[in-house]
């Protein structure tokens with residue numbers, strides 16, 4: 001009885017989704033993204049980037065060594081911080097960053113991905129992925145450090161600017177497809193009616209929102225090293241700092257998964273068949289592949305753009321991105337009206 | 343009367359179209375370099391820069407040419423070169439030992455300005471074309487008179503290949519392998 005129950009809990013698919021896709025997968029993809037970010041920036045700036053750790057792998061082991069260093073580093077907790085929040089915020093931010101993965105289906109088959117076939121998966125995933133920045137603000141606020149507080153302030157400004165863009169642009173898919181179910185959204189885009197092609201404006205707004213929310217270049221304002229040391233994370237060291245930094249990359253990956261499903265057609269044009277290979281592994285690999293391309297594109301922007309000032313970024317958000325998102329939403333309504341998907 | 347303060351309004355340069363165009367242009371340049379990087383990093387122990395003649399590197403002393411005029415130690419702006427007094431045998435009068443002054447150098451202070459080499463009337467000092475030598479402790483950087491006369495060995499030569507940097511019209515600074 002009890003054994004059965006334990007086995008059931010262990011074999012419960014959402015658990016494995018969190019552990020394997022959410023934790024291990026996003027860790028691996030974060031590592032690839034960090035490596036690519038450094039390497040691409042180096043290539044564009046006529047440098048070499050990570051190299052000596054493993055010349056044959058292009059210095060990839062350098063990233064692993066970095067991770068080991070973060071984990072082994074001494075954890076220094078300043079005496080003046082608000083301890084509970086200081087410990088709690090980065091860990092909670094990291095955890096909540098991973099949670100949306102449960103609601104993001106990588107396979108349309110309910111037997112492999114039971115939770116995700118619920119009808120409000122897009123709404124829940126979106127709501128969860130907009131939560132961690134609040135904890136980042138809490139982390140900065142609890143640090144009792146002027147740079148951290150300034151960084152938190154900047155983060156809060158940026159949140160208010162991009163939140164609307166993220167929600168409106170991604171929900172524009174629901175406007176034209178009349179559903180919040182991610183599986184239906186993907187299936188409606190089969191084989192090549194991808195929303196990125198039909199509604200490029202909302203797609204652009206969504207990419208902008210992801211850039212702002214995960215503080216990628218050119219919107220790396222809260223953590224801008226030259227101005228506010230490390231922004232909200234100034235007082236953090238060791239593993240807690242790794243949680244903070246990793247959280248941003250995990251969030252970037254989760255947003256990329258959402259964008260891959262909503263705008264890039266998920267597993268389309270592939271039609272999942274029965275059985276675990278054709279029904280689960282191949283579609284999920286296709287989705288992850290698309291998401292990785294989005295992540296790498298976002299990482300590549302570091303090499304091209306400088307950092308905007310806060311007022312420039314807010315101007316871009318309020319003057320450009322929000323109108324774009326609203327136009328994209330209107331275009332989605334138009335698509336629904338002329339009945340592209342039905 | 344203080345001058346009147348007036349806000350000067352600058353017209354925003356370019357419109358939406360220009361913004362889109364320049365962003366795409368920037369991305370295109372980034373992709374171009376990503377695909378075809380033009381790196382100029384020196385992979386140091388595996389490569390080293392072969393400097394041109396006239397490079398102001400470490401300094402070697404030729405005792406036979408020195409006339410002990412001390413011009414080198416007087417001109418040294420960082421007081422790196424000092425004269426030491428040694429007793430030696432005069433070749434003309436082998437039975438009478440004589441006192442002479444010779445320069446020695448302290449590489450902790452030397453800024454490789456080359457004044458001493460320039461000022462020496464008999465060319466008793468010369469540069470070797472490198473200064474990438476590492477000492478294990480600071481005391482090693484004081485040269486004795488004997489050490490000062492030995493031409494130092496460049497460690498990178500045994501491990502790496504020589505490269506030169508050249509200015510290319512299209513690409514800017516480029517690295518070329520030699521040999």
Ligand code: SF4
Pocket residue numbers: 414417418419420421422423447451452453454455456457458459
């Ligand atoms: S190179 Fe310049 S600093 Fe060095 S010993 Fe000669 S004069 Fe002095």
Ligand code: SF4
Pocket residue numbers: 407408409410411412413414415444445461462463464465466467
């Ligand atoms: S300037 Fe030349 S000749 Fe005069 S003491 Fe120095 S090394 Fe000797």
